[in-house]
Structures are given as C-alpha cells and as structure tokens.
Amino acid sequence: MKKNEFIDQLRSRLSGLPQDDINERLSFYSEMIDDRIDDGVPEEEAVADIGSVDEVVNTILAEYPLTKLVKNKVTPKKGMPAWAIVLLVIGFPLWLPLLIAFFAVFFSIYITLWSIVFSFFATSVALVISGIACLVASVFFFMQTGFLGGIAAIGAGLAVGSLGVLLFIGSFYMAKGVVILTKKMAIGIKSLFVGK
Amino acid sequence: MDIQLKRGLLDVCVLAAIRNDDSYGYQIIKDMKPYLQLSESTLYTILKRLEAAHMLTVKTYEYQGRLRKYYHITDEGIKRIDEFKEDWEEILSIYRFITREDGSHEEE
Numbered sequence: 001m002k003k004n005e006f007i008d009q010l011r012s013r014l015s016g017l018p019q020d021d022i023n024e025r026l027s028f029y030s031e032m033i034d035d036r037i038d039d040g041v042p043e044e045e046a047v048a049d050i051g052s053v054d055e056v057v058n059t060i061l062a063e064y065p066l067t068k069l070v071k072n073k074v075t076p077k078k079g080m081p082a083w084a085i086v087l088l089v090i091g092f093p094l095w096l097p098l099l100i101a102f103f104a105v106f107f108s109i110y111i112t113l114w115s116i117v118f119s120f121f122a123t124s125v126a127l128v129i130s131g132i133a134c135l136v137a138s139v140f141f142f143m144q145t146g147f148l149g150g151i152a153a154i155g156a157g158l159a160v161g162s163l164g165v166l167l168f169i170g171s172f173y174m175a176k177g178v179v180i181l182t183k184k185m186a187i188g189i190k191s192l193f194v195g196k
Numbered sequence: 197m198d199i200q201l202k203r204g205l206l207d208v209c210v211l212a213a214i215r216n217d218d219s220y221g222y223q224i225i226k227d228m229k230p231y232l233q234l235s236e237s238t239l240y241t242i243l244k245r246l247e248a249a250h251m252l253t254v255k256t257y258e259y260q261g262r263l264r265k266y267y268h269i270t271d272e273g274i275k276r277i278d279e280f281k282e283d284w285e286e287i288l289s290i291y292r293f294i295t296r297e298d299g300s301h302e303e304e
Contacts, residue, residue: 025240028221031264032236035222038260050236059237 001047003033009053014060025060106189110182117175124167131161206234208280210242211251211273218266243267251276
C-alpha cells in the first residue's frame with residue numbers, strides 16, 4: 001500500500017474523532033513513513049512497518065480516553081458540515097414545497113381558530129341586536145296584540161339580549177385563549193427550526 | 197508484563213531516548229529497537245502523555261521540505277529518570293525478596 005492510500009484510509013476510519021486529533025495523528029504517521037523512506041526503506045515496506053489500518057485504528061481507539069470519545073459523540077458539531085449545505089441546495093425543489101405546505105397548514109389552523117372566535121362574536125352581537133329589536137318591537141305588540149303579547153316580546157328580548165351579553169363575555173375570553181395559543185404555536189415552530 | 201509496570205517503564209525509556217539529544221519519532225523507535233519493540237501508536241500515546249505531564253516539549257522543524265517533530269526533555273523529565281533509578285533499587289530488593297520466597301518454597 002502506498003503512503004497516501006494508508007493515510008486516506010486511516011482518515012476515513014477515524015472520522016468520528018475530533019478533527020484536531022485526527023490531523024495530529026495523521027501527521028505523526030506520515031512523518032514516521034517519510035522517515036523510513038528517507039532511511040532507504042521502500043515505500044510499501046515503510047507503510048507495512050506501521051501496521052495494517054485495522055491494527056492502527058484498534059490501538060488508537062483502545063487507548064483513546066472513553067470520556068473524550070463520548071463527549072465527541074454527544075457534543076453537536078458547530079456549524080453545518082459541507083455535505084449538509086450541498087444536500088440543502090440540491091434538495092431545494094423538495095424541501096421548499098414541504099416548507100410552504102408546513103406553513104400553509106399552520107396558517108390555516110390559525111385562520112380557522114380566529115374564524116371560530118369571529119363567529120362567536122358575530123352570534124353574540126346578533127343576539128344583542130335581536131334582543132334590542134325585540135324590546136323595540138314589544139311597543140308594537142302592546143298596541144296590536146295587547147298586554148300579553150307585549151310582555152312576551154319584552155321577556156323574549158331580555159332573554160335573547162342577556163344571552164348575547166353572556167356569549168360576548170365568553171367570546172372575549174376565547175379570543176384571549178387563542179392569542180395565548182398562537183404565541184405558544186409560534187414559539188413551537190421557532191424551536192423546531194432554530195432550537196432552544 | 198503487568199500493564200502499569202510496563203507503562204511506567206516505557207515512559208522512562210522514551211525519556212532516556214531523548215535525554216542526551218533532542219530526537220524525533222522514528223529515531224526514538226530505532227534507538228529502542230535493540231531493547232524493546234515499540235509500535236508507532238504506542239509511542240504516540242507515550243509522547244502525548246509525557247508532553248501533558250510537562251516532561252518533554254515538542255518543536256516542529258522543517259526537514260527536507262516536510263515537517264518533523266522534535267522532542268526535547270525538560271527538567272521535570274530528567275527528574276523522572278532519576279526517580280526511576282531510585283525506584284529501581286527498591287524494585288530490585290523486592291525482586292530479591294520474591295525470588296527468595298520462591299526458593300524456600302521449592303526446598304519444602
């Protein structure tokens with residue numbers, strides 16, 4: 001095996017370790033092989049003297065402090081690796097529609113929630129208006145159908161009007177709830193993309 | 197050989213290899229070859245450990261258009277060798293004790 005092959009294979013096999021450590025070890029082995037070649041040892045033999053890639057990797061991993069290995073696995077890499085950026089660019093036609101669909105779904109949920117709130121408000125206002133209308137109409141009922149009709153109209157007007165007022169208060173709290181829910185949803189979406 | 201014992205022994209061996217003159221990886225291995233076989237990976241670990249313990253310092257020099265690392269022993273490293281020599285007297289007396297026990301056992 002040639003020196004470059006050996007170094008390349010070693011590099012790919014050690015790829016889980018911290019980059020600084022890999023570079024330092026590779027330059028160490030590289031120096032060892034070069035020194036042998038300068039000493040008159042043929043390149044293939046110089047590489048063979050170091051041992052097989054498997055042997056070297058096993059020794060390195062066996063001697064590697066476990067805490068450092070675990071830490072390297074757990075600590076997320078800073079920044080995006082080159083392949084992730086390439087994938088992002090190549091995958092553009094795929095992830096963009098998905099992203100749009102994702103936001104469209106959330107937007108529609110948002111709209112739906114507010115339309116429900118709006119319909120409750122509209123109902124309560126309609127009830128209050130019809131209550132007032134009933135009270136106004138009761139005057140005509142008094143004149144046309146007499147005392148009983150008028151009383152019935154006033155009763156109906158008060159009942160409907162008060163129902164409307166109650167529903168309005170209810171709708172108000174509902175709107176408040178939706179605002180809080182929206183905030184939580186926004187934070188949720190943000191943490192999906194940005195992290196905490 | 198017991199791993200702990202061998203480890204301590206190897207540390208002192210590498211320090212001894214750079215005691216008189218600064219040396220580099222391949223030279224250290226060559227110097228030690230008549231006495232013990234040392235693999236590159238093991239040497240790397242020993243050098244790292246000694247560097248962390250401030251028993252040697254590392255300097256990189258250019259050699260024939262490439263870089264080569266030279267290892268230089270510190271006072272701390274020389275102290276370690278002296279300590280080892282003192283320890284060895286103790287180990288020898290323990291060795292004599294162990295072999296004497298063996299001998300008396302065989303006589304029974």
